[in-house]
Amino acid sequence: MTTARSSEQHTNGHPVTAPGPRWDPFDPPAAEQTAADPDQTPVAPESAPGPATTGSAPLAGSVGEEAEATQHVAQEPPRTPEPDPNPGSGSTATAGDLTWGGPGEGVGLRPGDRSGDRPLDAELSSAALLRPTKDVPRTGWRAALYALTGGLVNPGASEADRARALMVERVNQRLAGCYRVAAVSVKGGVGKTSTTALLGSAFASLRGDRVIALDANPDRGNLAEKLPSETTATVRHLLADAAQIRTVSDIRAYTSQSKARLEVLASESDPATSEAFSAADYHAAIDLLSTHYNIILTDCGTGLLHSALQAAVEVADSLLIITSASIDGARSAKATMEWLEAHGHRELVARSVTVITGVGARNHAVDLDTVERFFASHTRAVIRVPFDPHLADGAEIDLETLAPRTRDAVLELAALVADDFARPGRLDHHRRRTPALLPGTTTLPGTGARPAGPADRR
Secondary structure (H helix, E strand, C coil): CEEECCCCCCCCCCCCCCCCCCCCCCCCCCCCCCCCCCCCCCCCCCCCCCCCCCCCCCCCCHHHHHHHHHHHHHHCCCCCCCCCCCCCCCCCEEECCEEECCCCCCCCCCHHHCCCCCCHHHHHCHHHHCCCCCCCCCCHHHHHHHHHCCCCCCCCCCHHHHHHHHHHHHHCCCCCCCEEEEEECCCCCCCHHHHHHHHHHHHHHHCCCCEEEEEECCCCCCHHHHCCCCCCCCHHHHHHCHHHCCCHHHHHCCCEECCCCCEEECCCCCCCCCCCCCHHHHHHHHHHHCCCCCEEEEEECCCCCCHHHHHHHHHCCEEEEEEECCHHHHHHHHHHHHHHHHCCCHHHHHCCEEEEEEECCCCCCCCHHHHHHHHHCCCCEEEEEECCHHHHCCCCCCHHHCCHHHHHHHHHHHHHHHCCCCCCCHHHHHHCCCCCCCCCCCCCCCCCCCCCCHHHHC
């Protein structure tokens, strides 16, 4: 269930590959035959002069007279169109069944054959030439019937299938530049990390561009544990080698990737590390990643006053405000939202999405409708993610293992976030900020060169 405070403009970006329409297996009716060539205009024979005949026997000399009349008709020169009395007026003059137009106009078309000012090429478009077909059903008895009959019987897609197809189109909207999402909550254990992994997996599996999730928890984060581990490298190792990073393949050596194609950059988990992940570290990491990835999701820590979380909020295009379906979870999310609004991020909160997690698990006494209405008055949309045993296990997340209701909720969440891709002026927010230097160096991330100094500007 989703509550949206305002309607959104949707644009179409990267098209998703979907099963194409099938030809109608039945032949078209005999009445649907193509018309004759308009350029071939038959000439009606003129009747031969002479007395009328009666009966079946011709009169004497009638055969010769008919041959002479036929020869006369064949030798008659073709008629030419009369000149236009008003040259340049755009009118046409007709001769017989032909229409003679001005320069660039078709020949053999009657005035009634034209449809406004629509070009003739529009009549040869795919929409005009292809037979209309029903959408192929994907789920339920409709899909079973379609499969059993080998496509001969197509009951069409259900309303649920059509709704999912529309959401997939929204997820694949065109995206310019890099889009950054930060998941925030002052309360732990509300599903913030799982939501980050779910949203990233949905984007990575449905879109064709690169998606990465960054664990920006200054303490020991567990985002990397939600995906199969391929490396022990962390964001610390990436920043230490950032001066040598040139391509996405270089970054790939520091990340783990799920079968949904989502990459994860882990946080530092060594207890011997005394230096916390700071705002400077986050800015350097995000500047490096944004040159190679289209969507970056940040799993923030729970400390609102920590510099890394403030840095993530500063560069975010939108937020995921996470709350559990409980009273203390809703109060914590309310406190998070009010703190953000009080510190200059009211507009950012207004274009963010509230996610209520674990709906349906031992919280029947909580009035979620009231909770939803409250957050819908502050954020762009509110969505409920049902309780799912696969997520409750805390193991690696696999979209295919989720219950159908949970998959639908994750798809809807991705569509809601993608609705903000085409927001006017979104990229101006990133252009106004100067890229951060790598910590302790004079090097810009991903360049291997120091920024211009006073001596360089002379």
